[in-house]
Amino acid sequence: MKNQNVLITGGAGFIGSHVTRRFVTHYPDYSIVVLDDLTYAGNLENLKEIEHAPNYTFVKGNINDFEFVQALFQKHAFDGVIHLAAESHVDRSLEDPAAFVITNIVGTVHLLTAAKAAWKDQFEGKRFYHISTDEVYGSLGVEGLFTEHTPLDPQSPYSASKAGSDHFVRAFHNSYQLPVVISRCSNNYGPNHFPEKLIPLMIHNILRKKPLPVYGKGENVRDWLYVEDHASAIDTIYHRGKTGEVYNIGGNNEWKNLELVHLLCTIMDEKLKQASGTAASLITFVKDRPGHDLRYAIDASKLRDELGWEPSLDFPTGLAKTIDWYLANGEWLQHVTSGDYTKYYDKMYANR
Ligand code: NAD
Ligand code: DAU
Numbered sequence: 039m040k041n042q043n044v045l046i047t048g049g050a051g052f053i054g055s056h057v058t059r060r061f062v063t064h065y066p067d068y069s070i071v072v073l074d075d076l077t078y079a080g081n082l083e084n085l086k087e088i089e090h091a092p093n094y095t096f097v098k099g100n101i102n103d104f105e106f107v108q109a110l111f112q113k114h115a116f117d118g119v120i121h122l123a124a125e126s127h128v129d130r131s132l133e134d135p136a137a138f139v140i141t142n143i144v145g146t147v148h149l150l151t152a153a154k155a156a157w158k159d160q161f162e163g164k165r166f167y168h169i170s171t172d173e174v175y176g177s178l179g180v181e182g183l184f185t186e187h188t189p190l191d192p193q194s195p196y197s198a199s200k201a202g203s204d205h206f207v208r209a210f211h212n213s214y215q216l217p218v219v220i221s222r223c224s225n226n227y228g229p230n231h232f233p234e235k236l237i238p239l240m241i242h243n244i245l246r247k248k249p250l251p252v253y254g255k256g257e258n259v260r261d262w263l264y265v266e267d268h269a270s271a272i273d274t275i276y277h278r279g280k281t282g283e284v285y286n287i288g289g290n291n292e293w294k295n296l297e298l299v300h301l302l303c304t305i306m307d308e309k310l311k312q313a314s315g316t317a318a319s320l321i322t323f324v325k326d327r328p329g330h331d332l333r334y335a336i337d338a339s340k341l342r343d344e345l346g347w348e349p350s351l352d353f354p355t356g357l358a359k360t361i362d363w364y365l366a367n368g369e370w371l372q373h374v375t376s377g378d379y380t381k382y383y384d385k386m387y388a389n390r
Pocket of ligand 1 (some may be wrong): 047048049050051052053054073074075076077078079080081099100101102121122123124125126127141145169170171172200222223224225226227232
């Protein structure tokens with residue numbers, strides 16, 4: 039593919055930072071612009087390794103500010119957009135649904151509108167890639183898998199806002215032929231994951247010898263994928279996915295939360311050289327998440343059959359790599375939990 043200018047929104051977040059690192063290093067001839075508002079979940083320390091790369095530019099800004107977004111599209115002749123910026127945590131969406139409507143729906147519509155205007159309806163060689171989630175399909179019972187044809191049936195304010203943004207992306211394709219592609223991935227895990235989500239929260243609490251809060255009975259099931267495998271799927275779909283299509287991405291790796299937490303505890307005991315059962319003794323059952331989706335599981339056969347993508351890591355290997363990263367990056371963990379990571383931006387951008 040020819041050299042490109044690519045906008046990655048949400049590139050300072052968990053998944054976005056892995057996607058950005060991959061694009062900056064794999065495609066040295068591309069020019070990569072990250073747009074991120076550095077909310078509590080955005081952290082420039084996630085992009086430290088590539089911050090001086092000549093093909094990378096960071097722009098701090100909010101996708102909810104239409105004039106700003108439009109000016110950014112006018113300044114850079116983007117060929118493609120990979121849109122990851124979002125409010126991403128279900129528990130937070132239960133506290134403040136409107137924030138999710140504003141960023142996830144309104145922010146997405148601003149980006150779609152700015153792309154359409156900047157491309158002046160000349161869409162040859164252009165691509166708007168929207169990163170969605172399997173949660174838009176709602177919840178499964180004990181059997182079955184989400185396919186790309188499963189009707190959207192979101193159950194939480196987070197997933198409702200993501201489903202809303204999916205509908206707008208599809209509407210821009212249907213109404214204006216904007217060349218969009220959408221992927222819907224299952225739960226990610228790996229380095230740089232903010233410790234409000236299950237796996238990094240448990241690792242952090244085991245390190246601090248704090249209770250490990252399992253919602254309800256821990257019987258809910260998630261399908262886990264290593265974040266670098268998600269980034270490789272995004273690379274594949276960005277370059278080879280068919281315009282107008284939806285691709286599911288999954289790990290074929292279902293775990294009940296309680297079993298996952300036990301596996302994590304076993305690996306942590308080994309890594310920390312502590313007696314077997316030490317970490318598991320911290321497990322505490324707490325009040326369930328309201329409206330807690332029982333099970334997510336993805337059928338990713340379309341992506342495998344059409345584009346040849348498959349996950350590369352098995353779960354115990356991926357979990358061990360993740361734990362090693364957290365053990366080696368205590369400073370990162372300390373900064374995100376104390377809020378000190380916000381100082382990094384001030385230091386890096388004080389004179390710009
Ligand atoms: P994250 O919360 O770690 O990162 C989100 C990023 O978006 C942060 O850097 C934040 O600063 C930025 N952001 C938030 N609001 C913004 C705004 N108004 N303007 C500009 N930037 C803003 O999220 P994540 O887990 O990396 O998820 C990234 C995307 O992938 C999201 O769209 C999410 O819905 C989707 N997704 C996540 C998972 C998962 O398991 N984490 C799975 C499937 C899909
Ligand atoms: O499926 C993809 C989605 O996965 C993404 O779209 C979301 O952005 C991402 O946050 C994630 O949503 P979940 O709600 O599945 O992830 P979370 O890590 O919050 O919770 C995973 C499971 O663990 C869920 O069943 C709730 C449970 N849980 C979570 C936390 C934080 C606990 O039992 N205890 C906890 O403390």
